[in-house]
Amino acid sequence: MDATPMSEALTPRDYKSDIKPVWCPGCGDYSVLGSITTALAELQLPPEDVAVVSGIGCSSRIPAYANTYGFHGVHGRSLALGTGLKVARPELTVIVASGDGDGFSIGGNHFLHACRRNIDLTYIVMDNRVYGMTKGQPSPTTEPDWAESALAPGGTGLRPFHPLVIALASGASFVARAFSGDLLGTAALIAEAIQHEGFSFVEILSPCVTFRPDEREWRKQVHPSPVEPTDDPARAARRIMTDDGFNTGILFSGERSAYAPARPEGPVVEPAYFEAEFAV
Amino acid sequence: MDATPMSEALTPRDYKSDIKPVWCPGCGDYSVLGSITTALAELQLPPEDVAVVSGIGCSSRIPAYANTYGFHGVHGRSLALGTGLKVARPELTVIVASGDGDGFSIGGNHFLHACRRNIDLTYIVMDNRVYGMTKGQPSPTTEPDWAESALAPGGTGLRPFHPLVIALASGASFVARAFSGDLLGTAALIAEAIQHEGFSFVEILSPCVTFRPDEREWRKQVHPSPVEPTDDPARAARRIMTDDGFNTGILFSGERSAYAPARPEGPVVEPAYFEAEFAV
Amino acid sequence: MTTSATERTSVVLAINGSGGAGAITAGSMLLKAAARAGLYGLLTRAVGPQIRGGEAVAILRLATAPVECAADRCDLQIAIDWMNADRFAAELNLGPESLVIGDAAAEEVPEAIAESGARIEALPIAELAKSVKGGRPNMVALGIAAAAIGLPAEALEAEIVETLSSKGEAAIEASKAALAAGMEAASGIDFAAKLTPPDKKEKRWIISGNEAAGLGAIRGGVRFVAAYPITPATEILEWMSPALVKAGGSLVQAEDELASINMIIGASYGGVPALTATSGPGLALMLESVGLAIASEVPVVIVDVMRGGPSTGIPTKSEQSDLNMALNGCHGDAPHIVVAPTSVADCLFTTQWAVHLAEAMQVPTIVLSDQFLGQAKAVIDRPADVAFIANRKVETAPAEGYRRYAITADGVSPMTVPGIAGGQYTADGLEHNPRGTPSTAAGDHASQLDKRADKLTKFDYGQHWAEIDGDGPLAVITWGSSTAPAREAIEIARAQGIDVKLVALRLLAPSRPDAFAEALKGVERALVVEQTHSGQFLRHLRAEYDLPGEITHLCRPGPLNFRAQDVLAAIKEAK
Amino acid sequence: MTTSATERTSVVLAINGSGGAGAITAGSMLLKAAARAGLYGLLTRAVGPQIRGGEAVAILRLATAPVECAADRCDLQIAIDWMNADRFAAELNLGPESLVIGDAAAEEVPEAIAESGARIEALPIAELAKSVKGGRPNMVALGIAAAAIGLPAEALEAEIVETLSSKGEAAIEASKAALAAGMEAASGIDFAAKLTPPDKKEKRWIISGNEAAGLGAIRGGVRFVAAYPITPATEILEWMSPALVKAGGSLVQAEDELASINMIIGASYGGVPALTATSGPGLALMLESVGLAIASEVPVVIVDVMRGGPSTGIPTKSEQSDLNMALNGCHGDAPHIVVAPTSVADCLFTTQWAVHLAEAMQVPTIVLSDQFLGQAKAVIDRPADVAFIANRKVETAPAEGYRRYAITADGVSPMTVPGIAGGQYTADGLEHNPRGTPSTAAGDHASQLDKRADKLTKFDYGQHWAEIDGDGPLAVITWGSSTAPAREAIEIARAQGIDVKLVALRLLAPSRPDAFAEALKGVERALVVEQTHSGQFLRHLRAEYDLPGEITHLCRPGPLNFRAQDVLAAIKEAK
């Protein structure tokens, strides 16, 4: 990788690696990559001070395509990876990237607890309402009547998981929805999310053109949220529970103080300090 | 175990086993056991048609103390156990019992997805806001300033997990709060929950007198919910998000149809039926 | 092809092309047509790293007798185009005797292919396709392939009609014409291989190991499945999901593997034989709860379709490296059963047997399949019906004071299920007394540990614990998908006058020291064959059995499966 | 006690009572007072099944030299009351030489105790306590115990002052008076054991294995811990949590073990040495991600404080039965390090060493402690300072084209951490090439598998891989908490003229075949000692090492730890 040029302003290109994505042509995740690099360039964060960590899925392949530090972990545990990294190295910018299967199915518990902990992470979920990587099974956000998978012959019949409501209910302090087709708009939301102090959650509708070709229609359905962001969780919840699922923008931004690990009262001690406790 | 007497009406005693609980004297879970057996007697369910399944924790010890079928599983997986049992044997009454650690910490993901699936289970969580079994660490529902555990010296500082809001946000179709000190009131709620078709969630405030002696005060704080149950999730969410955490009763009861696995279109086939597919 | 074609018993053909070129479709059609014509065969495929639409190759081994593994080298590769075709070079193993046919209009032949020494010919594949309205190059390639092995046009045409029936007459005609063009064009090329189908007597099936495992499970009595998708096990679920509904059962797509395993434990506790299928990462997540099923004595079947490890590893390729975990992955002393199919067809028998074993002994049973066995499609003789079905010792009329975990002579305690009055008990993962009540007493711990171990060692596994074949001073000891190349190598060796015995373990745990000793009687040397890096199988053998003094070890990790020549070379070395 | 007391080198005292009787408090005070007086000792405890407030017993072994395991039998039991006291009979192992002192006013002696043949005496414990305002029976019992072994009143009084300082003067005086009453009452009883403290030279500590592991971790450089509470590992976390803050680190209580392991992987990827502590069920949940750390080469330390298994098992009792899982629980070929402390004191060294090994080789390291080692409190000589600390090969100035997983001579590749410009890479659990880019190529897989295995086998572990002591034709081969009884038995055997060699493995994986062969040179027979049911350790030895021809196996599951006499009997049999 190239050392970071320190003198000139960084451009989105500087945040891209030279590795060719494995994604299908037309996959929404290409744009999400563009939005992330654009947001990082906007914030002029040195690439080496940024880490993108993820789980497993098409979407979770994203870290290697950014010229930042990255971790492509195991399925469903990206938030835990990111939490450990951020608590241990609070000065870094940590972006956690995931998919709807990775984040809401197997990773659901960490989502709840990450929102609750309110650690200063930015959590980006590329929601395509399907398991892309494993070739097209329903995910928690899949519509109940989507019947293209042999695993759920007539559709799952299940109420879809509502990530934004869950985030809010579990205490996320920044909640936004974006659409991958709007690269710059999404970049702006990501930049805001990164700057937010505390846990920020950006759900990005990112079509899977291979297993959900119907999602090409999303382009026509999305629209900016008609109202200003609120800092009242109950109001935000009401709004999100009743909206059409396609309005984008910051839907909630609160002021809860971010997680801060306990700090020593005095100077940091050496290990020998602890011996007194055991000495007879 | 005694065979069930079929002629006379069953009493709560008939649902109790002869095994002595390991609980501390004064533990709230004794009353919860009483509430469950009272509810079962009220419904006159044959003990052999009821299964109580649980995870690990003081609260999760409850199955063995009931004279029903029982499964004391591993930590956090009680809902999955109950789901498999109910889907495979839909005619049984399945009660899933858990604690705030078992159900909301390690078991949080299954909680989300059980609410979403809306399988006809009754989920009882004995919430004492502490890990009793492991001797007093903070749980997800513990107050941020509870500072009695060495694991969180000055308190966790974290926003408590709000089980009822999460249940609602993930689609539970019946949500209630109870207090173990009110044995009969709790029994009535459990009976309603069992009769509800679909996933019913009853959070029971059940004091841990050993590690949370302060919870003896709960008796003074609880009060019946001042309003009638609603079937509007957004209204219920608002109410629960803004109440004092101590009003008991059914807080939401909706009409979503319960999970029903696909059934064969014609008569059930023999394995030989499938050979045609492979024959050249 | 020219008429100089010589008779062969097995030929390997590969059709490759870039995404969308339809190489895999052509390969599948060829397999089916060949099967219809009475040939046996095996189809495997490989793809590039792209999620979809990348380069792909269909590798077909067609033969006059059943074949269960990749052949030593590819005889004929037909390249619809050269897109990243070198990626598959290791898999195809071209050599000077191989023939590669490329498109006449295409760019240069990739280096790895040119270097193989294969004879390279060009045919105007794209042009011929274009010459037919709606014609596609993969049908031209299909025609070339058919001509090469002497398959009649009719067999292919029938296949075209079936495959394209929904696409309309025009598509069918176009494909037929492209096929004919391919066959015609191939006639000018010299390819010395012809397969004469045996007299077809047996009913034949085309089936993949994953489908076979699904069918075996249903035959064995499984009526509940909970699982979470994972490569390369998903096809088991995709096949079983609609089938289970028809058979009166159901499948739940779980939120994760922790849920899947506990759901099947719950269902089986309810009396319904239950299964999950997964791969290494998923089984790793399940281990804690496998321990629960062991301690609470609830039968479940877990199929692990192994892929390259460790961690996410190489999800699309085969390896036998989950053996360690399957045998020893649980905490505590946790006896359970591990079985492994020895061929694609055996996925059916072994899974069915697994259901039987699990239910008979009230114990979790792990089936170790792998990506090769699971995803290869084979033409096989219709598998025999076997009697193994779920047959749990259920206590339907429990006496007063029923004790779920009573100590019995064979270690198996009659079990009640919900609904049986008077049989109520609480299943528990805590150590317990015979009634099921938690106990920390040394006596209870010892006697329950004894019973859970004894029930497995006292069981009569009959002859199924291993496939044993032949005799000789040298034994090849192997398992799973390494069995087929070993078997084939042994046959070649025998033909060359070298006597070799095959011992392929189907039952990996518990071990059968007496039967093993019996099987190795007279054997002086052993060649242990396994597809791992660290020698997991040999370590297991050393731990459990007394081995002959001289051991040779053929041990190689994935992604490439063994070929008969690899094993043959090792046999000659070990001799 | 009478003056006829004979000099002894070790005495075992037990104080038991119902919930709230304060037996454990009395035991702890006695241990500390004895340590102050210059004695060594070991305190273990046992409780009934109740969550809190059930019967409890404190078992103290006091000695003139360091002691690391339970003694063969209890010399003196002081029963504050008889509440379920028979529950502890197996643990105490009373015999005809034992003395049991009960309360004169109490009901009948429990059967198990009466049957032991122990001499039973009565003292008015409750009455004496009542005779003092605010006096408590446990202080009377403490007085009896002190008198029995000849500890001076002052030593105990000092301890009372320290323990009760917050309770006020009246409480202290009451306790002193009750203590005096107990000592006085004991004088009429004949108990033939007196301990003369050695000349105190070394600084002494009182520490539990769990505390020692925590301190070792911090000494080794751990500054991040994420964990989920579980018996019997929680004390490691409870000790480390405030300590880490003081040392400039932090601890996160995770939502589950899946989170803990991934949090520590994240922290360590960030360059901060990280650890988690758990027990069997928790480690089982972590295995998938342990594989991730192996494949992505991120160092982490995992302490497994083993308890009875399988499944939830017996959470409060010791067993060595997670060995299988710790060695072989990951899917794929997943080389990593497993070490085990050989004593309470060694929990410090071994955990510190584990941090060093993990960081030096960029690999997960599992420390197999157990409930006995973790929860026993021992009086030990202050452990030596050792130089082992986290010393990761960090690439601080990466050259252009930095390759994170470069193949190097020792298999360890210099690693960058976030913040280092030009060192950006993506850690991956997918198989990868040296740069870290996912690869399915056979060559990349083989070379990365090689490097991950080689770095462990090429490392110089020095002499720490095992504790080797003595010489003789018979070797006792053991590990972990079975080491202490083995060591003690060997000493007794030597005193009886039987030469026995001790080989206690501290490094369980990777194996050290050469060092092992060297250690066993001249050894003709081996006695393998382990606390499992299925013989996990022996199977591991068979798999990995060449053992002498004759093997005797002392293999017993928990909940009871071995005593020296058990091992001695086996030595005599093996001889």
Ligand SMILES: Cc1ncc(C[n+]2csc(CCOP(=O)(O)OP(=O)(O)O)c2C)c(N)n1
């Ligand atoms: C433990 C485990 N279980 C299952 C899998 C298989 N798997 C890989 S990706 C994936 C789902 C990915 O879905 P999503 O997160 O929505 O990502 P997408 O591919 O749609 O972007 C699954 C089930 C795995 N890798 N690990």
Ligand SMILES: Cc1ncc(C[n+]2csc(CCOP(=O)(O)OP(=O)(O)O)c2C)c(N)n1
């Ligand atoms: C996998 C696993 N991790 C941790 C534990 C240890 N453990 C047992 S119970 C428990 C918490 C119980 O808390 P809760 O569910 O609130 O029950 P309570 O005891 O308070 O009723 C924990 C952490 C375990 N048994 N298994």
Ligand code: SF4
């Ligand atoms: S399968 Fe879907 S999500 Fe995956 S790369 Fe292709 S389009 Fe994108």
Ligand code: SF4
């Ligand atoms: S510790 Fe608390 S929750 Fe557990 S039994 Fe005692 S009072 Fe009940």
Ligand SMILES: [Mg+2]
């Ligand atoms: Mg997705």
Ligand SMILES: [Mg+2]
């Ligand atoms: Mg609790």
